[in-house]
Amino acid sequence: MNKHIDVKNSRANDAGLAKNTQIELDSNCISMVADAVGTPFYCYSPEVIAQAYEELSTALSPVGASVCYAVKANGNLSILQLLSRLGCGMDIVSGGEMERALEAGVPASRIIFSGVGKSPREIARALTEGVHQINVESPAEFHLVADIAASLGLRAPVALRVNPDVDAQTHAKISTGKKGDKFGVALGDVAGLFEAAAGRAEIEMVGLAVHIGSQILDLSPYRRAYGVLADLVRDLRTQGHAVPRLDLGGGIGIAYGDQGAPSVAELAAIIAETVGGLGCALTVEPGRWLVGRAGALVTTVLYTKEAGERTLAIVDAGMNDLVRPALYGAVHPLGVVRSARGGEGQSYGVVGPVCESSDIFGVYDDLPQLAAGDLVAFLCAGAYSASMASTYNARDLVPEVFVSNGRFRIVRRRQTTRELMALEKDTVWQDVESGPAPENRKGIA
Ligand SMILES: Cc1ncc(COP(=O)(O)O)c(C=O)c1O
Numbered sequence: 001m002n003k004h005i006d007v008k009n010s011r012a013n014d015a016g017l018a019k020n021t022q023i024e025l026d027s028n029c030i031s032m033v034a035d036a037v038g039t040p041f042y043c044y045s046p047e048v049i050a051q052a053y054e055e056l057s058t059a060l061s062p063v064g065a066s067v068c069y070a071v072k073a074n075g076n077l078s079i080l081q082l083l084s085r086l087g088c089g090m091d092i093v094s095g096g097e098m099e100r101a102l103e104a105g106v107p108a109s110r111i112i113f114s115g116v117g118k119s120p121r122e123i124a125r126a127l128t129e130g131v132h133q134i135n136v137e138s139p140a141e142f143h144l145v146a147d148i149a150a151s152l153g154l155r156a157p158v159a160l161r162v163n164p165d166v167d168a169q170t171h172a173k174i175s176t177g178k179k180g181d182k183f184g185v186a187l188g189d190v191a192g193l194f195e196a197a198a199g200r201a202e203i204e205m206v207g208l209a210v211h212i213g214s215q216i217l218d219l220s221p222y223r224r225a226y227g228v229l230a231d232l233v234r235d236l237r238t239q240g241h242a243v244p245r246l247d248l249g250g251g252i253g254i255a256y257g258d259q260g261a262p263s264v265a266e267l268a269a270i271i272a273e274t275v276g277g278l279g280c281a282l283t284v285e286p287g288r289w290l291v292g293r294a295g296a297l298v299t300t301v302l303y304t305k306e307a308g309e310r311t312l313a314i315v316d317a318g319m320n321d322l323v324r325p326a327l328y329g330a331v332h333p334l335g336v337v338r339s340a341r342g343g344e345g346q347s348y349g350v351v352g353p354v355c356e357s358s359d360i361f362g363v364y365d366d367l368p369q370l371a372a373g374d375l376v377a378f379l380c381a382g383a384y385s386a387s388m389a390s391t392y393n394a395r396d397l398v399p400e401v402f403v404s405n406g407r408f409r410i411v412r413r414r415q416t417t418r419e420l421m422a423l424e425k426d427t428v429w430q431d432v433e434s435g436p437a438p439e440n441r442k443g444i445a
């Protein structure tokens, strides 16, 4: 049996890539955790997360940028607590993520509220909690935030997220900075909103924000986007506006295969060059980079079968547990944790049990001969994996486990169909004229 998962025995992860970039799993240990908690399950290395945070903050310290982790990548409370204890702030995009960050002990003063569609209720809660910054994405949202702040007798710290019209050169479904994308304020609206803010006492205009997309592997789009920000800062200052803060977004990519990945030192150099000399307080909002490499989805082979020319390995994890392959055609490297038969050079299409033809994780070569009961793991599954899981096909939400130095801690218990069904029981018909239940009322209450 391998001591560590041999990540090199899959074509998706050869060429010795990213030696220290992904969770190093002791296969004996993972095998025992699998027996204890049952598969599928997500496992995370807290050390790899802490190491990523330290590496990032060290690289950014010359430019003085602070880090707000994008909670959407993985909102597990233990991960938020770990990052918060290290001094990391949080970037949130919903009331639910705010709930998680606050519960994890993150002070509101270290929370940035991003997102294109914040509800009145979410805005009011963020203001009442006293978040560090609300990144506003449209003129309509700007006025709503102002109205809500006025009604609460509060002052809203607002940054404008601008759409710089820069192509992040990433997957179309995760590109956010091109004109026509739903994100950000058009460049032409920025000066007018700064002007409007000057006339609204309940708005404290604190700066600008930009986020051009995710899984960015070529850093040149950052140079362009930050260049646009720098020009805007200069223009706004010429018009007499203060621009004390810049939020530089997230998006830096990691290696999922042999494509290599940029370093955070390169990103820091671009930041220094483009916006470093403006005297603004800088923040970055990475998600994937901090947690992506720290996780794996461990799953059991249920069956093998022939399908035309291909041999399939049907595993007990499905697209509901890890949707990235079905949604973006993403390929997660596959490691073998336990294989009864051994051998090498086998090719398998690895598929899940969900009743969709898109429930396929990829075709992996150079695997051992797989058989029912073998354990494999999809690597680099710390980001946008558990956080994007669903219960489709009435499947459980699987456990999440920290593994460290021969010990494990379940940081999220399995959520079963039985628990979800409880929400569907004992429901009653109501007269529509009785109005909405208090929790469903619109507005800021
Ligand atoms: C506003 C904002 N900030 C930060 C992130 C984090 O992105 P990533 O996980 O790619 O670093 C996202 C997601 O794309 C986002 O929408």
Ligand SMILES: N[C@@H](CCCC[NH3+])C(=O)O
Binding pocket: 072, 174, 214, 215, 324, 383, 384
């Ligand atoms: N969900 C995407 C990233 C989107 C980031 C949020 N805007 C992924 O899995 O790669």
